[in-house]
Amino acid sequence: MADNESEQYPQIGDKTISEQNKIYLRNVYTFFATSTKLNKNCDHIFFTNHGNTLFIDDFNLTSWLNNNGVDVQVREFNFEPQNSDYFTKSFYKFDCINEISKKSYSHSLLLDVDCVWLKPADALFQNASSNDICLYDVYESPSIDEPIHGLTRREMTEVFSSIDENYPKNKHPTHFGGEALFSSKKNLKKITQEHKQIYRRIQKDKEIPKFSNEKSIYDNDEYINSLVCNKLFDDWKPLNPYIKRVWTPPGFSNVEGNEDELCVWHLPSEKKTGLKYLFESIQNNPSDFESLGQPGLTKFIGKHTGVQKRPYLLKARMKTENLITKLSKIS
Template identity: 25%
Template structure:
């Protein structure tokens, strides 16, 4: 589990305490997301509702951070004290867009929910273990619906050693979420934009920028050189991890 879970609610708290303009909109993204188009398209999609979110198309039985969607349904019923007729969706936690008005609603719900999550933790009961599960519940409670659009955000799994879900049409997606690239392409992209190009790459044309990120991150096509890098680095890390584990077990045995 990542150590920065629930930090996002501290950001929402700051917004609630420092901005009274109810129509202002805020976009919060994970640091391993990049833009390929202007962000105003996302705010336009949120429109007058002041809300935009997306759901993971995971199966209802898949356990993510301790809970499946079926587990979440049971928790919703327990928390809301009512029957939930459908299996709820799991909203992608890397993306948050809402107006100050809706942020107040969401954060107020979180303040009410948080003590119950702590109580459940103390008693060893099922609980929401991360931001996405918590936000999914608060969205459901307040009837905030996910957008069905697939061209605005995608979670890319890019390492061919484990799982790669990149498609040719993905070049058209507005925001790329790249969890695996924290250890691969994002550092290379940083070097290109910060150390190679003037003005941190802001002078690049849109087409030049898109070509650069596609080449550096291997989306949609992975070069032979990048594929070799994935395999060499991934297997090296796996072997090193296994060796460290064996050494730790041996040290514990001698103790």
């Protein structure tokens, strides 16, 4: 968790810093509620740069995390980008990578908190731990001239090469998602060293590098992380069999119906809706949640988050809340 001024997050909308933090902390709860339920033999660490006790309204989140075996560690936000207010907090994960690289774990999995667990991590760890680096190929490597959000892989190569003269000019990068990273301790150290070098290099420049779509290298942590991981690793393995960035809005949904085979759903479009409803349901009935097995758990999470069909009352609630939000903006 990184605490700074209000900034732009398309999936959250126009929210104050207090509202953004509340949404984020609910996501922290749902992430660790699902992970500690399914991964009881794993160590869980939550990094934050907020030194005070964390509350969601009057609910003491810090106490709940501690009681559920989550190690809450306070660390400074050192990788905060300058002259950008777009996805700024997401760069805090570079500080998290740096901190994890100092731990004694042979391998570690880092995830965004707007993820939820559906199955234990056993299969993921068993298959991934034979590799030193596993990454999420979010767009599954389209052709080099196919634009994604107005940016092609060829254009990414040009900007990456201008930032780092050692970046291979003939290597068109894979766009790695920032929601998941599985790595050995050795490679985490390599990654964090490159992050620091790139960060210092950009800070020295008078102009922050921009892509042809006018996005700054600082407008998304995935740009810098893709630069670093493409430069460092050729023999990486995909996390795609275990995790998916699931979009649920009508007309923009990528739900295919086989998502229940995955271990983790990343739900960026459900930050302020589905994950809020999931938070409320788990908090209000913790014993019912703990008693859920499979396939009940997947169905329970799916109906709250829209990956599966939402109940009528939940859809009606969403429409009512959206209408209230629109009316409040007009007034």
